Amino acid sequence: MTMRLELAESPAVASGLLASAGAPLARVADEVRRRGTRFVLIAARGTSDHAATYAQYVLGSRNGLPVGLAAPSLSSLYGSGPRVGEALVIGMSQSGRSPDIIAVLDDARRQGALTLAITNDPGSPLADVADVVVPLEAGPELAVAATKTYVAELVVVALLSEALRGGEPDPGLARLPAALAGTLDLEASIVELAGRLAPAPACVVLGRGFQYATAREWALKLKEVAGVFADAYSAADYEHGPISLVEPGLPVLAVVSSGPTLAGLLVLLERLAADGADLLVLSDAAEARALGTGSLALAGDVPEWLAPIVAILPCQLLAYHLAIARGRDPEAPRHLHKVTLTR
Numbered sequence: 001m002t003m004r005l006e007l008a009e010s011p012a013v014a015s016g017l018l019a020s021a022g023a024p025l026a027r028v029a030d031e032v033r034r035r036g037t038r039f040v041l042i043a044a045r046g047t048s049d050h051a052a053t054y055a056q057y058v059l060g061s062r063n064g065l066p067v068g069l070a071a072p073s074l075s076s077l078y079g080s081g082p083r084v085g086e087a088l089v090i091g092m093s094q095s096g097r098s099p100d101i102i103a104v105l106d107d108a109r110r111q112g113a114l115t116l117a118i119t120n121d122p123g124s125p126l127a128d129v130a131d132v133v134v135p136l137e138a139g140p141e142l143a144v145a146a147t148k149t150y151v152a153e154l155v156v157v158a159l160l161s162e163a164l165r166g167g168e169p170d171p172g173l174a175r176l177p178a179a180l181a182g183t184l185d186l187e188a189s190i191v192e193l194a195g196r197l198a199p200a201p202a203c204v205v206l207g208r209g210f211q212y213a214t215a216r217e218w219a220l221k222l223k224e225v226a227g228v229f230a231d232a233y234s235a236a237d238y239e240h241g242p243i244s245l246v247e248p249g250l251p252v253l254a255v256v257s258s259g260p261t262l263a264g265l266l267v268l269l270e271r272l273a274a275d276g277a278d279l280l281v282l283s284d285a286a287e288a289r290a291l292g293t294g295s296l297a298l299a300g301d302v303p304e305w306l307a308p309i310v311a312i313l314p315c316q317l318l319a320y321h322l323a324i325a326r327g328r329d330p331e332a333p334r335h336l337h338k339v340t341l342t343r
Contacts, residue, residue: 001331003144003145003225003320006141007147007320008184010147011178013138013155014155014177014309017156018155018174018176020137025134025156025159029160031114031131032088032164035086037086039065039068039088041070041084041088041089041104041108042055042068042069042092043069043072044070044101047094047150047220048092050150050213050216050217050220051157054154055067055090056069057210057212058158059164062165063164063165070104072101075106076099076104081107084107084108084111084113085113086113088114089115090117092153093118093124094120094136095120095124096122096125101126102125105117105126105130109130109131115131119133119134120138134156138152144331147316150312151309151312154312155309158305158306159173170305175302176309176310179310182299183310183313183314184313187317187321190314190317193280194321195325197322198322198325203228203230205222205231205253206234207254207255208236208264209304210304211257211261211308213308214311217312218255225330226330228322230253246276254279254283254292255283255315256269256281256288266287266291269292281296282311284297284300298310
């Protein structure tokens, strides 16, 4: 039950960060403005890499900042990291102990870059090589699968964007804890859907825009916790080839938000339904949910750019209950440990 209990802590974690993360992020924003920083590089692995994908969309759309994802082995193995002295370089790691992520920040700091560590352990080696540290304040996370720390990383990214923008905060931020808590009410429906999906050995997971990060993290949780071969795609990329694999009964899980991506996703979901795909749609938009053979409703009062923070919680719940329905132990994924030390 550890994973289940920890993901249920996400509303409280989000609430705490809304109160605590502002001060260190204001320091980052002030320094970015002082230096005239024009681009961001993020080093991350696994779940944190998906939070970095979210940052690409948030900081790109709301702050006009190009955001690149680091290739950590360039610093940790090849000793030839890129020139990043004029960037904001962010290391995202729940444990703060992965040597390759530490190497990226250490290299960046030696080049004179502004470095930021986002980690659940403010006493970690990653924090030691950063100019500014933002603790995730999620408390101990004992389950192998990261849940509440991923939500925390997304909240920190959102708050960084707000700090860089300045002015009055988006009122949607204050609604996040309640919206997260509300998704827990979907659990009975999630258990039913998990039972229906249990026989399928594989599925496709789709998202676009801000929700592309959600699709990637959802697929990871299905793989590592439930043992399902889940392949994640941007809905746009899916149409560039993989859509030819659709056949009747193929489970397709789609996370869909109201906004600029909705119209195109509706067209794609209609095509998939016509081809006989077994569609599970997670959305705040009723017209998207109506296309699914199964669906889950997301909160409609959260802005699109913040929707991934809420959407991931039912995805985590589905992975947990799907593991149980498939006779697997969600607390003991094969070959995995809580901290993975890649170099």
